[in-house]
Amino acid sequence: MKIKGPGKFKKKKLLRFSGKSILLVGSGEGTFVHFCLTTGRLAAGVDIDFGKLKVAKERYSTLPLIQADACALPFKSNSFDTVALLDCLEHTDDTVAIKEAAQVARENILLTVPLEDSFSSPAIGLIFRGYLDRTHRQYYTVTKLAQKLRNAGLPEHKIEYFERIRPMLIYSQGVFPRWLLRAFDVILSLTVSKWKLCRNLFAHAMVSSSTDYAPVLENKIMAASKINCNLCQGNQANLFVQIGDTSYVRCQDCGLIYMNPRPERVDEINRSVMKEGLDYFTRKGFSEGHQKYYKEYLKKFRKYRKNNRLLEVGCASGGFLYAARSMDWEATGVEVFSDAATYGREKYGLDIIAGDLLEVDLPSGAFDVVIMNQVIEHLKLPLETLYKINKLLAPRGVVYIHTPNYDSLTLKRYRQFPKYYPKDHLYLFTDRTLKRMLEKTGFRVIWRTSHGFSFQRTSTENSMIKRRLLRLTENLIGLFIEPFGAGNRIRVLAKKQDELISAKRL
Numbered sequence: 001m002k003i004k005g006p007g008k009f010k011k012k013k014l015l016r017f018s019g020k021s022i023l024l025v026g027s028g029e030g031t032f033v034h035f036c037l038t039t040g041r042l043a044a045g046v047d048i049d050f051g052k053l054k055v056a057k058e059r060y061s062t063l064p065l066i067q068a069d070a071c072a073l074p075f076k077s078n079s080f081d082t083v084a085l086l087d088c089l090e091h092t093d094d095t096v097a098i099k100e101a102a103q104v105a106r107e108n109i110l111l112t113v114p115l116e117d118s119f120s121s122p123a124i125g126l127i128f129r130g131y132l133d134r135t136h137r138q139y140y141t142v143t144k145l146a147q148k149l150r151n152a153g154l155p156e157h158k159i160e161y162f163e164r165i166r167p168m169l170i171y172s173q174g175v176f177p178r179w180l181l182r183a184f185d186v187i188l189s190l191t192v193s194k195w196k197l198c199r200n201l202f203a204h205a206m207v208s209s210s211t212d213y214a215p216v217l218e219n220k221i222m223a224a225s226k227i228n229c230n231l232c233q234g235n236q237a238n239l240f241v242q243i244g245d246t247s248y249v250r251c252q253d254c255g256l257i258y259m260n261p262r263p264e265r266v267d268e269i270n271r272s273v274m275k276e277g278l279d280y281f282t283r284k285g286f287s288e289g290h291q292k293y294y295k296e297y298l299k300k301f302r303k304y305r306k307n308n309r310l311l312e313v314g315c316a317s318g319g320f321l322y323a324a325r326s327m328d329w330e331a332t333g334v335e336v337f338s339d340a341a342t343y344g345r346e347k348y349g350l351d352i353i354a355g356d357l358l359e360v361d362l363p364s365g366a367f368d369v370v371i372m373n374q375v376i377e378h379l380k381l382p383l384e385t386l387y388k389i390n391k392l393l394a395p396r397g398v399v400y401i402h403t404p405n406y407d408s409l410t411l412k413r414y415r416q417f418p419k420y421y422p423k424d425h426l427y428l429f430t431d432r433t434l435k436r437m438l439e440k441t442g443f444r445v446i447w448r449t450s451h452g453f454s455f456q457r458t459s460t461e462n463s464m465i466k467r468r469l470l471r472l473t474e475n476l477i478g479l480f481i482e483p484f485g486a487g488n489r490i491r492v493l494a495k496k497q498d499e500l501i502s503a504k505r506l
Contacts, residue, residue, distance in 0.1 A: 010086060010112065015039065017204050019081020019107050020239065025070045025097070026088030030056030030063050037063075038416055040239050042247070044080075046073065062244040062418045070097040078106040086112045087200075090136040098152040102207045109154070111203040113140045115161070140201055149205050157205035161198035230383050230427070231256040231437050240428070243421045248428060254436060257406055257428035266426065267336075270378060273424045274337040278317065282343065285319020294323035300493075301369045304398050305329075311367045311392065313357050313385070314375030318344030321352070332367075334360055357385055364391050370399045376434075377403050377425045386441035393496045399443060401492045403429050409477070409486040410454050431485045434492060443494035450487030453478040 010032070014022070020041055027033050027045025029052050036043035046068040047053055053065050068074050070085065070092050083105040089097055090113055101109045116139040140148075142159050149157045228235045229251040237249035240257050249260045263269060284290055301310070308330050315321055315333030317340045324331040333352040335341040341354035353360050358381065370389045376382050389399050404420070405411070407430035411420060421428075429437075435445050453474050478487060 011035065013110060013202060013204070014084065017082070017108060017110055018084065021080045022082040022084060023073075023075070023080040023104060025073070025083060025085045025101060026091070027056065027065060028052045030060050030065060032084075032086065033063050033065065034060045034416065037242050040241075042239055042242055046070070060416075062416075064242070064244065071100055073100050073104050075104045077103050079104050081105070081107045082110060084110040086110070087114075089113050090138055090140075092137070094138065094148055095151060098148060098154070102152055102154055102205075105207050108204060108206050111145075111201075111205070112162075113145060113201050113203075115139065115199055115201050116141050116144075142201065145201055145203055149203065154205040154207065157203055159201055159203045161200070162202050163198055163200045226261045227258070229254060229256050230258065230381060231433065231440070241415055241421070243416070243418050246421065246423065248421065254433065255430065256433045256437075257430070259426050262426065266380060266424075270424045271337055273422070274316070274340060278337070278340055278343075282317045282319070282340075285316060286322060286348075290319060291323050291326075294320050295327060298324055298327055298329070301398070301400070304368050304396070306368050306397075307366060307394055309367045309394075310369045310371065311362070312371040312373070313389070314372060314378070315344070315352060316340045318348060318350040318352055320371065320373065321350050322348055325350070332362075334362075358388055362392055365394050367392050368394055368397050370397070372399065373402045374404075376401055377427050377429065380426060382427055383437055383441060386437060386443070390442045390496055395496065397496050398446070399438075399494050399496075401434065401438075401490075401494070403434065403490055405450050405485075405488055405490045406430050407432070407486070408450065408453075408488050409481050410452075410488050412486075429490065431490055434490060438492070438494045442497050444497055446493045446495050448485075448490060448492040449482065450485050450490050451478060451482055452488030453481060454488060 014032070014036065018036070018041065022036050022041055022043050024032050024036070024043065024045045025047075027047045028049070030045060033043050033045040033056075044064040044066065045056070046066045047056075048067065048069050050067055053067055056063055056065055066074065070088055083101040085097065085101055089111060098109070098111075114136060145159055146157070149155075229237065232251060232254040234251050234253040236252040237260065238252060240248045240250040242248075247260060248257055250257045308328070310324050310329045310331045312320055312324075312331070312333045315335050316337070317335075318333055321331040321333045321344070331351065333341075333344070333350065334357050335344075335352055335354060336356055338354040341352040344350040344352045353362075370393060372389075376385070379385050386399070393399065404425075406428040414420065431448060431450065435448070438445055455470060455474060481487060
């Protein structure tokens with residue numbers, strides 16, 4: 001089912017007047033909250049109607065929504081830059097609701113309310129007949145709304161009319177022909193003041209600012225701590241995306257995207273994710289098809305084979321190491337999840353060390369090749385890890401990295417899709433930021449490529465033909481965008497520079 005989006009007028013006003021964080025009171029089915037999140041704002045919604053909140057959760061499963069009354073908002077003072085009450089005041093005690101919104105807002109509040117019928121009373125509705133809602137407790141004129149704002153301590157405000165209607169067309173279901181009603185509507189629009197044919201009022205009111213505040217969304221995140229950018233150590237960042245209680249920000253200085261705040265139990269989260277997928281990754285890694293694929297890929301590293309030693313960081317239970325050993329590599333792996341490391345050692349006799357690479361003791365300058373296959377995005381300290389890898393590599397050794405691309409065409413189309421933000425991904429790389437991190441840690445990129453495109457799939461296609469056509473279309477788009485670096489995943493091979501970089505931070 002197609003979901004109707006926010007109206008153009010309200011979109012325009014939200015973009016123009018709202019701050020970086022916004023609370024939508026009367027969020028209904030979540031359309032406006034979702035819209036605000038897509039613009040990069042920190043957004044949340046409240047509504048008293050549980051039924052509408054349920055629908056919103058079904059449509060947008062990760063939206064931060066709370067059931068609450070507009071007259072008793074469950075937030076501290078100055079929690080949000082902007083509070084928006086769109087089509088909300090007419091359903092409640094407007095005086096109390098405006099004061100409550102002004103208390104929660106730090107910069108301003110935005111209001112939209114229904115205009116009182118200028119030609120007749122709302123009960124009769126000669127002109128506004130089709131626009132009347134019997135759940136509305138009141139209608140407004142400019143004077144009435146201005147008085148309400150002043151009574152709430154908001155003397156600095158601006159009110160304007162919007163949403164032009166075609167009133168006479170309401171009667172087209174009766175005996176009058178539609179062409180005649182259109183003619184009457186044109187005459188009405190020419191003879192009556194434009195503002196009298198608008199159905200709503202919009203108000204923008206400034207509130208007193210305060211520096212002592214804490215955004216409520218950050219308070220609701222589980223025990224977490226704010227961190228600086230790992231690449232440039234900058235502390236200024238803009239919100240990239242909000243997925244439920246998880247925020248990803250983009251560094252203003254270098255562009256690195258990372259989770260911030262970061263859960264203090266991040267190691268626990270990583271272990272739990274690995275534990276859930278251990279059986280799947282083990283079957284996949286040791287399957288005949290994947291072993292064949294690994295061996296073909298290992299051929300790319302033959303020209304760098306000097307000491308005959310290979311290291312895989314984040315090797316899981318060792319499927320890639322098993323393939324490397326069969327091709328006579330002296331292969332070693334490091335894996336933080338001890339159960340996976342134990343399985344690979346005991347089942348296949350592989351050389352797997354349980355622990356974090358930054359903490360394990362390995363000989364410097366011993367390895368020709370280091371592999372990080374979908375690992376760097378999970379690391380707490382990726383820059384320090386690359387410094388350590390540089391130290392472990394032999395002169396002119398290489399590191400191979402495979403990671404999701406967050407500058408891909410897929411992510412540009414579906415930035416808010418939750419599946420692209422696993423809870424154990426701490427860093428989201430683009431081609432530019434990964435190259436910059438490698439160069440900073442003493443590597444020179446030899447080649448890099450991207451691959452893949454995906455459509456957002458919200459339901460399972462029953463038709464095999466439809467599935468195959470969809471996959472074929474994805475493959476064709478993927479081939480087309482690959483030269484532009486817009487694929488879903490990045491593959492990079494980088495060589496250690498002749499001069500070793502001193503890992504001062506280790």
